[in-house]
Amino acid sequence: MSDNKHHADAAQSHEEHLREKHLMLDPLPRGRMNEMVMESMMEKPTWKFWLVFGFLAFVVVYFLFYQWGVLIVKGQGEAGVMRPDYWGIFLVNTVFWIGISHAGTFISAILRVFKAEFRRPFTRAAELMTTFGLVQAGFSIFMHMGRVWVFYWLLPYPNQRMLWPNLHSPLTWDLLAITTYLLSSTMYLFLPLIPDVAMARDRSTGWRKNIYKVLALGFRGTEGEWTHLRAAMNIFAFAISPVMFSVHTIVSWDFAAATRPGWSSTIFGPYFIVGALHSGMGAAVVVLAVIRGTMKHMDYFVRGEHFDAIGKLMLIISMAWAYFFFNDYMVQWYGGDKWTQQLLHFHEAGPLGWMWFAMLFTNIVLPWAILWNPKWRANPWLVGFVGIAINVGMWFERYIIIPISVTINRMPFTWRMYTPGIEVPMGIGTVALFILLYMAASKLIPLIPVWEVQEGQMAHELKKFGRETVVSVSELE
Amino acid sequence: MIRPEEIKMSTEETGKWGMVIDQDICTGCQACVAACAMENNITFVGEEDAGYGRSMHWIRIERFWEGEYPEVKMTPQQPMLCQQCGHATCEPVCPAFATVHSQAEQLNLQVYNRCVGTRYCANNCPYQVRAFNWRDYQRPEPLPNQFNPDVTVRRMGVMEKCTFCIQRIHKAQDKAKSEGREVMDGEFTTACAQACPANAIVFGRVDNPESLVSQLSHKGHGVKHLEELGTLPNVTYFKGG
Amino acid sequence: MSEQFSRRDFLKLAGLGAATTAILTGCGPASRYVKREPYQQMPEYNSVGQSTYYATTCRECAAGCGLVVRTYQGRAIKTEGNASHPLNLGKTCARGQATLQGLYNPDRVTDPNKTGSAMEWDAAIQVVADALKKYKPDEIAFLMGMAPDHLFDLVTDMANATGMNAPIRFGALGMFEARATLSKAAETLFGQAGLPFFDVGGAQVVLSFGANFLETWLSPIPYTRGFTGLREAKTKLRGKFVQFEARMSATGGKADEWVPLRPGTEALVALAIGQIAAEIRGGAMPKAFSSVDLLDVASKSGVKLEALEHLGELVATTNGVLAIPGGPALGQSNGLAVAEAVLALNAFAENIGKPGGVYLSALAPNQTEANRPASAKEMQEFVEKMASGAFKVLFVHGVNPVFELPKSIDFKSAMGSVEQVISFATFPDETSAEADYIFPDHHGLESWGYQRVATGTAQPVLSGAQPVVSPFYNTRATADVLIAAAQLAGGKFAEALPYKDEVEFLQTKVSSLMSESDGSFTAPDAFTFMAYFQQYGGWWKNTDARLSSGTSGILNANISAEEAQFAGEGEFFFVPFVSPTLAEAGANKPWLQELPDPTTTVMWNTWVEINPETAHELGLHNDDMVKVISEVGEVQAYVYLYPAIRPDTIAMPFGQGHTAYGRYAENRGANPANLLGGHFNEAGDLAFAGMRVKIEKISSAVSGVGLSRMESRMGVYGEALGEEH
Amino acid sequence: MTESKVIDLLAVFSDLAPAADAIEQLRALGVHDDCMNVISGVPVTEAMLGRPRQWTNVPRIAMGGAILGLSAGIFLAYISPFLYPYPIQVSTQSFVPGPPTAVVMFELTMLGMLLSTFLGVFLDSFFPNYRPMKYVPEVSDGKIAILIECPHVDEKKITDALNKMGAESVKPAEAQHL
C-alpha cells in the first residue's frame, strides 16, 4: 500500500513538476492570461525604462539620423570605404540584420509547419525581430549607396528614359527579395496579432483603445474570421519559408557571383542561411532573456523549457555552421589559387587574425561547450550570453567576408586595410533603433500571442500509460 | 524594336578599340597619369584621401620589387587602366545599368548620371581600376577654368573610370564623317598615349589588322592581364626584358 | 592674339565654371540658373564651339619643349606636345601636362604690390624706372631663371649698353644636374664648353654613372625617347643599360644591371672598367686608366672584382658603348674627375661624335657660345656681393633662390642688405615674400617670348612662345615693364631698349633669323616670319649642328683616381635628388602633388629613404618621423624603407618643404636644401651629394598618419600579411 | 417591419462542450445553421462545435495573386528587356539572362501570393470594419459566444433552451462600437 502511495505521490510530484516546467501544462484561465499580458504591456514604465529609452532615442537621432545626414551631404568619404574596400561595415550590417531577421520567420513559420509546440509563447517576439531587423537592414543598405536620393532608379517602373532595372545584377534580385521578405514578414507579423489586438481593445481605454480599435480592424472572432485567418497563416507559414531562404541565398550571391578570390564559392548560399539562423537564434534568446527578466509576468510565459528547446536548436545550427564553414574553407584551401591562398592566410595571420579566431570561438567552441548540458541550456542568462557571443561572432564572420576579404584582390598594388569611420556610430545607431523599436513595441502591442498559448494549452494534457505520466498533445486542426 | 539576333556580341569579334603598352620602355614618369587627369577633369583628393586609397587616378603605374639588396630590381612598370573588357565583370552587376557595354564602340561605358553608387562594379573589377567620388571634391576657383567641356565633371557619389578617351573617339568620328571618310589609324589617340614620352602606349583599332596597334598586339609575346578570368581585355602588355 | 583685347571680351568664366560643376542629375536641367555672356566682338581666331590651338613653349623647366595648347572660348583646356617641335616631337612630361594648374592656380599674384598692398602698374613702372635711374649701373643686379629666353637677351642687351651687371641665371635643376661640371668636362673632350649630348637611342650598351636621364635631367623628353630607341630600335638588338648609383633612382629602376657602388667611388669604378676593357682589347693602356688598382677599387667601391671584370668585358667587346656621367655622381668633391673618367670611357669606346655616342650639343640659332646658368659657387659669390652691399637693387625673375639655394648660401639674409628687391614672380614664393615689390609677370601660357633649346636635339632650335589665353589677372610682361621703365629712365637705358613693347623686341630678335639658311620655314617679310614663328612654335634648322669632333686627348689626361671627400659627420652618405614629378617649381600644382613618385609612389610629402636592413638595426619603421642632421642644418621627414638603397646611404627628394608658394605647397614636407653645406667640386658645382648626415628618430609611426602612398605596403612589401606559410 | 420579426440573441458559454450541445439543441429548435455564428477567443474548429465547414476564399485569392505575381515576374524577366528601344548589353550576357529570370519570377510570385493572401483575409472578413457590431468582450477572455438570428416569436423559447444548456447569459444582442 505504502509503496503504492509512494508511487502515487511520486506520480503526483512528477505531474506537478511537469506542470511547473511546461507552460502548456500549466494553464491559467484565459482571462487571467489576458490580464497578465495586458499588465506586462501597460505597466507604467519605470524611470529606468525612460532613461534607457531616452538614451536610445538620443543615440538614434544623433548617431543614426544626424550622422546619416552628414553622410549624405559629405559623401561616402565620411565612411572608411576606399579602393579596394569599396564595401564596408554598411554591408556587414545589412547582412547581419538580414541574418537576425531570419530567426523570426524560422521560429514562427518553420516551427509552425512542424508543429513544434514550444514556439507558441514567443512567435510574436521573434516575428518582431524579423520586421525590426529588416528595417535596420534596409537602412544599412541605403546608407551604403553613394547617391541614395536616386534609389528609386532601382525600382521597375515605366519612365521616359525607357530604362528598367538591370535584372542581371544580384543587387536587383536582392532588392526584390528583401522587399518581398520585408512585406511578407510584416504581414505575417500582423495576421496573428489581430486577435490579440482585439483582446487588448476589449480590455483597454483611452488612446490605447483607439489605437487597438483601428489595428483590430473590427475582429470579433467569428468562425469565418478565424477560418480565413488560419488559412492565411497556413499559406504564410509554408510560403514565407522559401522566401526567407531565398533572401539570404541572394544576399550570399552578391558575394558569390563576384569575380573575387574567396567569394566565388558555390556553398555560400546555404552557408549564409545557416549563419543567418545562427545569429538569429542567438538574438532570439537574448530578446527572450531580456523580456523574461524585465517584463512583468513573463516568467510565466517564457520558461526554461523554451531556452532549452532553442538551445538545442542553437547547438544543431552551430554544428551545421561549423560544417559549412569547414566545407567552404576546405575547398577554398584545396583549390590552391594564388590569391585565395593569400586571402586565407590573411584571414588567419593578418592584423585582424584575432577576429577570425574569435569568430570560431564564439560560433563553435562556446555554443558547443555550453549548450550540450540540459541544465545550463535551461538557464536564460547563460543561453542569452551564448546568444550575444554568437551574434558578435557572426558579425565578425560578415566583417571577415566583406571588408577583410576585399582587401585581398588580384591587384596587390591596391591592397589596403579598411579603417571604419562614420559606419561605427551609424551601426550603433541601427542597434539602438532596433532596441528602441522593440521597447516601444513591448509597451504597445501584446508580446505574447495569448490565443496561441491558450490553443496550445487546450491541446496539451497529461496522459497515463501504466504508471508513467507523459505529456500528450492533441492535434486540434 | 531591337532584334537581338542581329546584334553581334563582343565575344564574336576582337573588340574595336585597343591598346598596347610596352612595359619595357615605360619609365614610370607619370606623364600619362597627368595627361589623363587634365583631359578628363579628374579631381585631386588631397594627401589624406590619396594615401587612404581614394585617389581618382584612371591610370596608375604599378611597380613591384624583385630580390633583396643588392640584387634588387624594380619590376617593369605596369600602367594599369580600364582594360575595356569584352566580357566585363563590372557590367552585369550594376543594378541601374550605369555601366554597360557599348555596342557601337565596344567599350565599357560608365554613365555617370545613371550611377547610384552601389560600388558593386568596382568591387567586381579584377583590375581595380575604377575610382569612386567619395566626396564632393571641390576645385577652388579659378581651377575649373581648365575643365574640358567635352567631358562631364563628376560629382559626389558616382563611379568613374578610364573611357579610352571616348570624347576623342567621338570627335574624330564626327570630323571624319563631316569629311566623308573613315577615321584613319593614328589620326587621334588617347591623352595618355599622346603624352607618353617613351611611346610606350599605342592606341587604335584592334579590329583593323592594318592598324599599328593590332600589328603590335600580334607580335607574339604580349600578354593580357588576368586573361585567365575570361574577361577578354583589350589592353595588351609587353613585359620585355 | 594681342593684349589689346581686354578680359571682358572673353566669356565670363565664372558662370561657365558653375555650369560645368553643377550637375544635379535626375532633376531636370540643372543649368537653368546659368547666365551666358556673348563676346563684345567675336575674336577672329575664335569660332563658336570650336577649340583653337596655339603653339607655344613649355616653361615648367628650362628644356624648352614645344607645346600645343587647346583653348576653348578663351580658356586653356589642355596642353599637348608640339608634334613638329624637334625637341619633344609631340610628347610632354607630367609637369608640362600640369602647367594649366599653374595658370589657373587659385594662389597666383594678382596685382603689382608693395609688400602685400596692391598698386597701379604706372606706379610700379615708375618704381622700376626710379631704381634704374637712382643707382649706378653696377649697383643693379638681375637674377633670372635657368631658361635662356628672350628676357635674358633683353636684360643682357640692357646690361651691355649701360654697364649694369650682367644677368645671372640660376635654377636648382641646373645645380642638381651639375651643368658646370658637365660643361667643363665637355671642354676637356671637345675643346669647347657646352652641354654634352648623349645619343642613348643609338647606343647598344649604356653605362650611366648616376645620370638620372629618365627623370628630369637636362632635357627629359629626348632622353626618354632615346631610352625607347635603346630598347626598341628595329635595326638592332635590345640595348643593355647599366646604372651605377648608391640609391636606385627611377632611371636606375629601368636598368638591366644596377650597381650600388659606394658614393664617391664613381671615378674609380669608371677608370677600373676602362682599365679592364683596355686590357681585354689589348694594345697600349691609356694613361687615364692606368692609375687605378683594381683590387683597391673593388674594396673601396663595394663592387666585386668579378662584376668589374664583367663590365669591363662588356665595354671591350660590345660595339656602341655609351657612358653617361650625371646626377649625384657629379655633385661630389671629385665631380669633375668623375665626368672626365666617364667621358674617357666614351673616348675609349670611340663613340665621340658618332651615332650612339657623345656629341656637343648644338648652339641655338641666335647664339654664339654656350651660356650655362650660374653654378652654385658663382651663386655664392653673387650672394656674398649682395650681402656686402655691392648691389643696391636686385631684380628677381623666374627663380626662387630662397627655396632653391643650399642653406649654406643664405640668400634670404643677403636680401636684407640690398636696398630694393623687386620680384617679378607670378606666384607668391619664398623669395617674393621677402622682396620689397612684386610686379607679377604673366604666366608662361599668357606671355610672349622665345627660348633657346640648350640640349636634347641635333638641330639648333629657337622655341617660340605666345600667349594662348589673355592674362587672367592684372599682371604684365616683365619685358614690357622693363622696356617701359627704361624709356622712363631715359639715357642709356632708353637707348638700350628702343622698343615699343615686348612684341617689337621679339620681332627684332626673331627676324634676324630670316637670313639664316636651312631654316624650318622661310618668309618674305618680318611680319610673316614672325607669324610663322608663332604658328610653328619656333624656328629651327633642318641640319644636324652638333659638334662631333672630339679630341681623344682625354684618354691620355691625368684623371684623379681619388675618392670623393665627404663633409660633415654621420654614419650616412646623403643623396638628395630632384623629385621627377615636382622638380623645383611644381609643388604649387595640386595634380603634380598627387602624382605618385615613380620610385616610392609617395604623394604630397617628403620622405627619407633608408635601407630596410639599416632601419631594422636602428629600430626605424615606415612612417617613423626622423630628423636628418647635417653639418649645417636639420630637417624632419617620414621614413620610407627603400629596398634599393645602400645600407650606408639615405636619400631625400627635393621639391617640397615650401614655406610659401600657395596652399598646395605651403608647410608640406621638408626641403633637403636645408641640409646642404657650401662645398663645391672643381668646376664650381655644389657637392650636394658629398655630405655625411646623422639621423635621429623623433617619433614612432602612428596608425593613419604618415606618407600617402599609391602602392600598397601589404601588396608590394608583404607588410601586415603575417608570416609566410 | 420585417426587422421587428427577427431578433439577434447572444448567448455566452464558458466552455466548449456546452456550447456544442447548445448548438445541437438550437438546431433541434429549428434554428438553421446559417442563422448561427460562433464567436470565440481561440480558433475553434467547426468539427468541435459540430458546425458546417466554413467556406474561405483565401487560398483561391492567394493562387490568383501568385498568378498575377508570376505574370509580373515574366513581364520583368522576359518582356522588359525588349521594352528598351535600344539594346542594353552587359558583358556578354544575353538580353534575357537565363538563371536570374528564375529568381525574379520566384520572388514576384511569392510577393504576389503573400500580398493577396493578406488581402484575402481582408476581403473575406470584410476588414477593416469599424461599424457597430454584435459582440461581447468576454469572448476574448475565453468565453464562447453564439450569435443566433431567430424570429422574434422564438426569443423566449430559445433563451430558455440556452439557459438550460448552461449559458452564462442570454440576451438580445445589440450592435455596439467595439
Next chain:
Amino acid sequence: MIKKFFDWLKQPLGLIAVGIVFLALFSAATYGIYTTQQTPEQPIDFPHNKHISFGIQCLYCHPGASKGPAAGIPSQAKCWACHNQIVKTRDSALLAPLKDAVMSGESIEWVPVAIVPDFVQFNHRAHVAAGKNCEDCHGDLTKMTIYENPQVFNMGWCLNCHIETAGDDQEKLIKLSDCGTCHY
C-alpha cells in the same frame, strides 16, 4: 493641450484651416516645379519672330550650329552693326541695354533656354548634318518672341527621335541608342 488642438481641427473651421494649409503647400510645390519649366526673363525682350520676318537665317546669328557642338550667341558687335544703322532701333528704349553694353564694353547676360544637362554631350553639327532643321527641335520661331522650348528636352524625347531616325537600320540604331553616344 494636443487633444484640444485635434478637437479644434475636427470642427468645420479646423477642417477649412487644414484644407488651406494643404492647398498652400500643394500650390507652392506646383509653383516651384512650374518655375523650372518657365521661360526665364531675358535682359532684352528679343523678338525672334521679327528677325525671322526680315529674312534673317538662323545660321546668320548662330553659325556654330552647322560647324560644331554649340550654336552660340551672336557677339554684341554683330547686333549693333545692324541696329546702329536703323534709326528706329538706334535710340529705342528696348535696345538701350544693348547700346549700353556696346558702349561700356560690358556683356549682356542672357539666360540660356534650350539647354541640356551637363552630363549630356550634345553636338549640333551632327544633327544638322543628319538633315534636322532648327525648327524640328526649337519650334516655330516665327511665332515666338523670347525663345521658349516647344517641349521638355529630356532623354525620352531625344531617344524617340533617334529611334525614328534609325528606323530599321540596326547598325544605325545601335549607334544612335548607345549610352556612350551622349553620356561620357
